[in-house]
Structure formats: structure tokens, C-alpha cells
Amino acid sequence: MVTKLGLKIEKHPKPYNIRWLQDGGCMKVTKRCLVSFSIGKNYKDQIWCDVMKMDACHLLLGRPWKYDRHILHDGHLNTYSFTKDGHKIILRPMHQNELAKKNQPMRDTLMTRFEVIDQINKGEPVYIAMAKEEQKQEEQFLEPRVKELITKFDDVIAEDVPMQLPPLHGIQHQIDLIPGAPLPNRAASRMNPTQQVELQKQVEELLEKGLIRESLSPCVVLALLVPKKNGTWQMSVDSRAINKITIKYRFPIPMLDDLFDQLHGAKIFSKIERIPSNSYARR
Template identity: 45%
Template sequence: MEIAVTDMRRVQFSIGKHYSCEVLCDVVDMDVCHLILGRPWKFDVGAMYDGRANTYSLEWKGRRLRLLPHSSQGDKTNQVPAVLHFVTCNALLNLYQEHSLLFALVLRESTPMSESRMKQPPIEHLLDQIRDVLADPAPTALPPLRSLQHQIDLIPGSTLPNLPHHRLSPMEHQALQQLVDELLKNNLIQPSLSPCAVPALLFPKKDGSWRLCMDSRAINKITVKYRFLVPRVEELLEK
């Protein structure tokens, strides 16, 4: 539908209590009495539109004004003016130049999660999943027997190593005895009558306690090395 524009008038209008202006408008037949401000007015005043907040900001007499949307509740004498607005980054950069106090609340979207997970850091959620591995105190028994048991196959005809222990101070001897007694108490080790013997080493930890390590280099030299074909990378990627 085409509407012929045959008349133009200068209209003086105001928005709120602080902004007043005069604009040259085309006169057309309308069912309602509204003043439509088009692109010429936006260009003249340098108006910037914020689509999310539905607001306009413009320069007027050396000041930066923001035109807020009309309230759907109508005009009320006791209505409290809005004090919180959502603005874009560009609008925020323009607003901070005004001589007024400005607070900005930066929001970001987060992935949905349960209420219990939101109350704890991500590392706590990960630790909850492997809580049985990080049991405190440590388990006092070995895991149950599996269908595949571990065994060490030695090269036939090899001589079993029987090495003396390393030189230890009286304090290290006492620490080693306490570690062995604790392992025996928790059924994690058991006495052995094997002629094979490898020395034990003690290394200090950062907290002042000792770490027990076994020097198994001699037994590793006579252990049968199991070698398997390396799987093809292409097949692994396909699987």
C-alpha cells in the first residue's frame, strides 16, 4: 500500500521532563495520534539503540540522555523508577563518560548443574567420583582375587638376586621397621621364605615422613619382557 505525502510540518515535542526538540515531520493519515521519529532524527541527534534493553541514548546540550521504554503498568504517582538496566558493552563505554556514579554487574551463562554440585568447587565433584580410590584411612586388606592374577616370569636358569640392604642410620632403621609393621598389620604384605632378596630404600617426604621404595633393578634384569604388537593408530581412531 502506497501513501502519498503532500504536507510537512515542524513539530515541537518533549520526552520526559528534561528533553525537548523540534523535528520536521511528514503528515499522513493515521488512526492514532503518535509521533514517529525516523532516521533523520536519529542521525541529527546521534541516537544509539540498545536492542536488549529497548533504550535509546543520545547527545543533548552536552549531556548523554537515555530514553527508557514505556512501563506496561501505566503511569502511577508512587511508581519507583527503574535503577537496574541491562546494557551492551558499547553502551556501557558510552555511559561511563557521564559525570555520575555507575555500577556494572557482569553476567555470564553457566552450564546446568545440580544444586549440590553448585555449592562445591569442580575439584570436589571430581573427588566425589573417585572417593573409593582416595579412601581415608587407607584400606586394611588387599582387593579381592581376580580372574587374571599377576605373576613374574623369570628367564630360565637365572640366579635369583640376594642382595644386602643399604646402610641405614638408627633413625632410618626404626622408620623402616614401623613401615613394615604397619604393612603387615594391614595385611598388605606377608612374610616370605623366598631366597630372592632386594634392598629397601627410604626417601624423606615433604611432610617429614618416609617413603618406602624397593630397589628391584636386579630382579628386573632377569624378568621375561612381554612384547605385543603395537595397534595401528587408524584402527584405534575408527573404534
């Protein structure tokens, strides 16, 4: 909002930290700007506002404003009274009749069925927007047989990770380290408050689902957040330090041409996305 209004920003004379109660993230306030505002026709003022990233775009008049203007609050009438430039000003809450005068109806703006029929009977052009469940773009071009197959195995294709680890298999793999090699113990990467909150949220979800557990191991593997195309964050694990001291086992890799020959005649292909959280849990 500060950038859109073209307000002049300057350094805060007394920088401080602020912490949100629910998110738990900490943010440092280092800038402020002078904002001119008016309430009604009689009250115009300027106030120094601290600048920070917020989801809301409201001008918050708090204790400093009340202190500087000697504000008196009437809790019964819910009014704020003070004197400015020799004039007594009383700020009152807006009532429903005042909101109606400002063309701000209190009821829902959607039309009823009878109002729609009345507009159609008048013979005037009517445009009706109907809510419809949005379909994924890839589902719009699927053949009916493929849609039927996806519906049949809907319980197999889960959108979220199940609340438990997969069952044990006959062969259990493990990571063998070079004997006597020092275990990596690197410091955590720097993150902004938003990334710290997101990382803590994903870790708590994995703990709740039982995919990971708290460990006191001296071996530390860093967890990083990588931005995805849809705007969300994906947790990844930086295993380069542990990979350097891992015993390398060599297995024959099939020829690429042989793999393509096995796909001859196939028409339907599937894609499984790698989930870093599972690999992190198994490590």
C-alpha cells in the first residue's frame, strides 16, 4: 500500500522487533512513513506509521495516536472525543442508515430467484453468473476410459501423504557410512520469518503423521525450502555432506535404448513425484 500511494519512507528512529501470536514468526520494523488521512469532513490529520508486511491494508490508530491527541473514550457510547486546532471533534461509529446512504448494503448482494425472474420478465438483457466446480485442466482432455480408470482407483491415487509409514518389505535398505569418517554437523541456513514459519509447519505435519521423529543424532542434514511454480514451498534435504562419506555401491544400469524398446506400444503413462519428506524420514 505504501508503494502504491507513493509515500516517502525513512529509517525508523527506534527499530524494534514484532512477533505474531499465531504464526510465531518475528519481524523487524526498520522503516516508517508520514501518512495524511481524514475521517469525515471535519477531521484531517497526519501520523507517523511503521511500515511492515501485512495481509491487511488498514490504518491502525493505536496508543501513540491516543496519547498525542489526548483522546477520551466513552465505552458506553463507543465514541472518541478530543480537541484539535481549537475545535472539539467526536468520532462516532457508523450506523446502518449511514451505511445505506453510502450505498453499502448490509445484506448479501446476490439476487434471489424472484428478482431474477422479475428482471427477465421486463424484457431487458440479463447476464447470469452461475457457480460451477472447477475442473483441473488436465482432466478436461482425458478420455472417458481414463476418467473411469481414475475413478475406480481413486483410493490409490491419494492427494495427501497417509498418516503412517509404508509397510516393511522383505528387503530393508540402509545407508552405510565410511568407517571413521567425521559426521557432518553444519549450521542451519538463514531464512526469513515467512520461511521459518512454513518450515516449522511442514515439520509439525510430518511429526503428526508419524513420517519423522525427533532425533538426538550428531549427524545433521540441512532441510531447505524450494519455491514451486504454484507459489507454495517444497521442503528438500541437502544431503551433499552425508553423500561424501557414504559407501558407494555399484549396480549395473540398464541401457537407455533397451528401456525405450520396452515402452513400445504403450499409450498411457503415469508420473510419480518424488516426496523429499519420505527420503528425509528414511535417512
